[in-house]
Amino acid sequence: MSKISLIIEREYLTRVQKKSFILMTILSPIIMVALIFAPIWLAQLSSDETRQIAIIDQTGLYEGIYQDSEEYQFTYTQGTFTPSQMRDGDSQPYAYVIIKGNLLDNPSGMTIYSQKQITNSCELMIKTQMEEFLKNEKLLSYNIPNIQQIIDESDVNLSIDTIRLEEDGAETQTSSEMVMVIGMAMTLIIYMFLMLYGGQVMSSVMQEKTNRIVEVMVSSVKPFELMIGKIVSIGLVGLTQLGIWILFIAGILISAGAIFSLGGTPDAASIEGMTAMAGGMNGADAAQLAVGETGIAQEIQRLMDSINITQLLICFVFFFIGGYILYASLFAAIGSAVDNESDTQQFMIPITFIIIFALYAGIFSAENPDGPLAMWCSMIPFTSPIVMMVRIPFGVSTWELALSMIILYGSAIGLAWIAGRIYRVGILMYGKKPSYKEMIKWIRYKA
Amino acid sequence: MYYLEANHIVKQYATHRALDNVTIKVPRNGIYGLLGPNGAGKTTLIRIINQITAPDEGEVLINDRPLHPSDVEHIGYLPEERGLYKKMKVGEQILYLAQLKGLSKNDAKERMKYWLGKFDIKGWEKKKIEELSKGMQQKIQFITTVMHRPELLIFDEPFSGFDPVNANLLKQEILEMRDNGATIIFSTHNMGSVEELCDEITLINRSHAVLQGEVAEIREQHKKHLFKIEVQQGELQSNDLYEITHAHPIHRGHAYTLRKRDPHMSNNELITLLTQQCQIAGFEEILPTMNEIFIETVGESALEEKQNA
Structure with missing residues (x-):
């Protein structure tokens, strides 16, 4: 036992002291944040440029319905335009919108010409604003008294509370979007760690084998001890990294919470800025959210209440460890069986396939967390760590959780044992790349 | 032990x-x-x-x-x-x-x-x-x-x-x-x-x-009954007791490689025999090196393998 702890100690310390580990741990969150915010920032950059759109209204009915904004400026002309007029010359507008007839009578009487393909959002803007206008026009044409007021009043913005009935009889207010986001985040983290740290186990085993240090090692410790020591230490490195990140996030959340509570009810402007940044929402919605009954601080509070954080974290750790042992054992067996990186491909493909399948199953399970796909995939040990994490925020019955964990841990231990049998033969075999058949034979060799 | x-x-x-x-x-x-x-x-x-x-x-x-x-x-x-x-x-x-x-x-x-x-x-x-x-x-x-x-x-x-x-x-x-x-x-x-x-x-x-x-015993067992003999006066010829497999002149006299035909003849008997014919300057039994024994033994079994196959 003390030998395993020696191995774990050495492997762990050399790994966490590596510059690459320290760098990765610090840089990953920054890169993550950058990846999320860079597109939003870039999108805002491009909108600095104002696009000219010429409305050529042959009917004269629609002048002035498009309002100038930061992004678009509109000019109105009547008359006809030939394609050559629209093509020639240097200072052509971004797009021409030609209205040939009364759109209420003829819905296809509108055409957009442009030299470059116009963006989807531009087309959508032109379409929805016109539709809105036409809808009002149509309603007004019925000459109903107070019609303008009716229209304004019919513009209702709903705020729906979702409440989950718990097994213990309590009612929990939930936020289905946030539940989904959290489930997906957990799934992605588990997926990432399985691939990343499983891969590390494999390359480390392979390195020891090609270095020939392994023969010296196994003359002092049992091959199984060496393998388990390696798997455990790399897993601990993963947990360390995760722990640092959680502290990091908690730190940010706590300081953010402190700012909120100090400022009392946050002013609309700051909220607008934040939410617009975060969700890419437009300012009006965000302002409405802020002046509405639920402020963002309360929203976060509600979210915290709606999800059983303790259960989530405990489950995360257990599924993470179980899934990691399962996959790391497979990776260790592969690493021991081959001599070089290129030979791993043949064995990696099925594993990658299973993990990717699990990821997709997880994503689809978010849509239907109690469907048969979600149910089965959260029982099969190869997919359960990934799929179950999506389902837990939606609420999973205790017996399902327990069964899934028992299956996962049972198969993880079984696989670790099998991997150990392959490992102890594989690490001493050089030369020819083994076939699956040979590896199965190795399992039966006398230790 | x-x-x-x-x-x-x-x-x-x-x-x-x-x-x-x-x-x-x-x-x-x-x-x-x-x-x-x-x-x-x-x-x-x-x-x-x-x-x-x-x-x-x-x-x-x-x-x-x-x-x-x-x-x-x-x-x-x-x-x-x-x-x-x-x-x-x-x-x-x-x-x-x-x-x-x-x-x-x-x-x-x-x-x-x-x-x-x-x-x-x-x-x-x-x-x-x-x-x-x-x-x-x-x-x-x-x-x-x-x-x-x-x-x-x-x-x-x-x-x-x-x-x-x-x-x-x-x-x-x-x-x-x-x-x-x-x-x-x-x-x-x-x-x-x-x-x-x-x-x-x-x-x-x-x-x-x-x-x-x-090692000593193995070398002894594999000996080919060969001797290196240096002679100052007189010459040696093969006869029914021993065979001269190699001879060349040296500074004063000759050096011979000699193989006795009867393995049971003791070295003393051989020396006595030789002294009657010439003046002996050197007498040394040639024991096979481990290298020779290795090649011989491994070669033999390779040959056997071939014949069995």
């Missing part, structure tokens, strides 16, 4: 039998040679003794009791394919491997100091293995093998990769350890060092032990 016995070892791999009923008995406090061509099964046998793999049949005894997992702490193994953690520092590496062999950290530090001093490489603890030359790495590897003062040392081709000066240093270390009571198993292709160092040998060929015993 024997420190280690491996009795009737059989090890079967998927397609071939690596060891077939091999028995070796290693006397305490001696140097035992394990010889054989590549792929004969030496490494498999060594791995079985190291408990890296288990035999399908047969048993290994140490001090007359079956091998126990804790016995790895009494064995030092220097594999043919050397390996160290390249990114690790020399000191950390030595301490780590010594602790895995059951030494306490403090003892290990103490002994590391001694060995680094002995090999004249003090102050190298902080260097990374990958920064060292191959010969230096070999020295470190040797230190890691002997740090825990094993009772049994197993060296697989220990001299490969050493220059003659360091090879000699290593040889002295091995002899010193033998004198201090260690038992040594020595696997090599270098037959010169076998004659020089080994007390007993086993020659393994094609999974079988084909030749076993004391």
Whole structure:
């Protein structure tokens, strides 16, 4: 036992002291944040440029319905335009919108010409604003008294509370979007760690084998001890990294919470800025959210209440460890069986396939967390760590959780044992790349 | 009497039998040679003794009791394919491997100091293995093998990769350890060092032990009854008692290689016979070298194999 702890100690310390580990741990969150915010920032950059759109209204009915904004400026002309007029010359507008007839009578009487393909959002803007206008026009044409007021009043913005009935009889207010986001985040983290740290186990085993240090090692410790020591230490490195990140996030959340509570009810402007940044929402919605009954601080509070954080974290750790042992054992067996990186491909493909399948199953399970796909995939040990994490925020019955964990841990231990049998033969075999058949034979060799 | 016995070892791999009923008995406090061509099964046998793999049949005894997992702490193994953690520092590496062999950290530090001093490489603890030359790495590897003062040392081709000066240093270390009571198993292709160092040998060929015993005895058994004789006056001719296989003139007289026809004729009788014909200046029986015996034995069994096939 003390030998395993020696191995774990050495492997762990050399790994966490590596510059690459320290760098990765610090840089990953920054890169993550950058990846999320860079597109939003870039999108805002491009909108600095104002696009000219010429409305050529042959009917004269629609002048002035498009309002100038930061992004678009509109000019109105009547008359006809030939394609050559629209093509020639240097200072052509971004797009021409030609209205040939009364759109209420003829819905296809509108055409957009442009030299470059116009963006989807531009087309959508032109379409929805016109539709809105036409809808009002149509309603007004019925000459109903107070019609303008009716229209304004019919513009209702709903705020729906979702409440989950718990097994213990309590009612929990939930936020289905946030539940989904959290489930997906957990799934992605588990997926990432399985691939990343499983891969590390494999390359480390392979390195020891090609270095020939392994023969010296196994003359002092049992091959199984060496393998388990390696798997455990790399897993601990993963947990360390995760722990640092959680502290990091908690730190940010706590300081953010402190700012909120100090400022009392946050002013609309700051909220607008934040939410617009975060969700890419437009300012009006965000302002409405802020002046509405639920402020963002309360929203976060509600979210915290709606999800059983303790259960989530405990489950995360257990599924993470179980899934990691399962996959790391497979990776260790592969690493021991081959001599070089290129030979791993043949064995990696099925594993990658299973993990990717699990990821997709997880994503689809978010849509239907109690469907048969979600149910089965959260029982099969190869997919359960990934799929179950999506389902837990939606609420999973205790017996399902327990069964899934028992299956996962049972198969993880079984696989670790099998991997150990392959490992102890594989690490001493050089030369020819083994076939699956040979590896199965190795399992039966006398230790 | 024997420190280690491996009795009737059989090890079967998927397609071939690596060891077939091999028995070796290693006397305490001696140097035992394990010889054989590549792929004969030496490494498999060594791995079985190291408990890296288990035999399908047969048993290994140490001090007359079956091998126990804790016995790895009494064995030092220097594999043919050397390996160290390249990114690790020399000191950390030595301490780590010594602790895995059951030494306490403090003892290990103490002994590391001694060995680094002995090999004249003090102050190298902080260097990374990958920064060292191959010969230096070999020295470190040797230190890691002997740090825990094993009772049994197993060296697989220990001299490969050493220059003659360091090879000699290593040889002295091995002899010193033998004198201090260690038992040594020595696997090599270098037959010169076998004659020089080994007390007993086993020659393994094609999974079988084909030749076993004391080196001196084996050489005696394989002698071809050849003699090197220098004569000052007179000449020798082949007759029905002996045959001259080679003759050439030397400074004063002739040198002959002579083979006696009757193996039972004693050397004294031969000398008496020769003195009647000429003035003898030198008389020496030519014993076969281990190299010749090796080639002969391995060649023979290859021939047998061919005939059987």
